[in-house]
């Protein structure tokens with residue numbers, strides 16, 4: 001094994017509690033564990049979040065949902081006792097969270113959805129047709145501006161609601177997704193809120209009474225300009241429970257708040273979150289360089305003084321982004337090298353990446369770290385070198401960094 005990830009279930013639970021506290025007791029928190037829990041491992045995260053009291057989990061596909069349902073059973077949760085309207089943070093062991101299949105399904109998935117008591121997100125007449133006669137409870141997504149999934153408010157929604165009733169399906173939840181949740185005082189979010197309100201009004205005109213109204217993600221919770229009582233009031237107006245869906249913040253990350261007045265909008269969450277994933281590798285060998293020795297492809301780094309380098313057996317094929325390469329002109333990323341001192345204590349040192357990150361190998365500068373030796377652990381991602389740091393260097397978002405880690 002050239003690299004591995006360590007997951008702190010304690011931190012995952014603590015992040016969940018921090019989010020729950022930030023939204024207040026009138027809003028439930030759905031734990032988003034899609035895409036293998038953003039690279040953290042969907043089964044263990046599902047179990048940890050269920051223990052932390054998550055009433056709902058959100059997965060990508062029906063098969064991911066089935067895997068989660070089985071993992072929860074294996075962890076001792078009862079197969080039947082789906083928890084629903086318990087007070088926030090009180091999901092006693094024995095009750096399974098409900099599982100929302102967030103990213104669509106095909107006819108061949110219906111059997112699996114029914115068998116594992118998953119809740120599909122529905123927005124097309126075809127989907128309603130495939131579910132006809134199953135008696136399932138569903139959530140309807142409203143497209144208020146993403147143009148990805150979801151039914152549009154107005155005639156399209158009215159038709160869908162009629163089809164749902166005719167197909168014998170229960171409307172358990174109605175939700176939407178914001179495109180610019182991280183933008184302070186976003187006009188776009190306000191427009192989406194008005195469209196969502198119109199959709200909820202249509203639902204109640206048809207005398208349907210969903211139990212759950214949900215909108216918003218990690219950024220909605222983090223961005224105080226957005227975290228208004230709006231959702232709670234809207235849910236209450238139709239006798240439903242409000243919920244936000246959080247992924248990234250659970251794993252310890254929030255994207256910065258953006259927009260013209262971002263500076264005056266302090267992040268509500270980020271200081272209370274800690275990274276759940278630590279990605280580690282080990283030093284395989286060491287080498288001394290003389291002045292003028294170059295390192296790696298295209299010799300983008302040349303030693304200007306005697307140096308000592310350590311070789312790490314990871315590279316871009318493992319998800320260590322090539323943009324973390326360090327040249328003489330431009331420093332790149334770094335790792336946290338953990339050595340043992342003479343007294344046997346672990347000491348962490350920042351070691352800069354030098355030269356190009358290759359497919360399976362990366363060199364780091366350990367000049368002056370006298371105790372460095374082969375077998376030492378190096379933290380590639382975690383405390384001291386975060387997914388935010390990687391994302392900044394790779395000009396992307398922490399989400400893509402986390403999902404891209406391929407340990408093993």
Ligand SMILES: *Cc1c(COP(=O)(O)O)cnc(C)c1O
Pocket residue numbers: 032034102177216217218219245246247248249
């Ligand atoms: C991924 C996703 C979320 C979670 O977003 P985060 O920014 O990770 O909190 C919420 N809702 C929907 C519909 C999503 O696809």
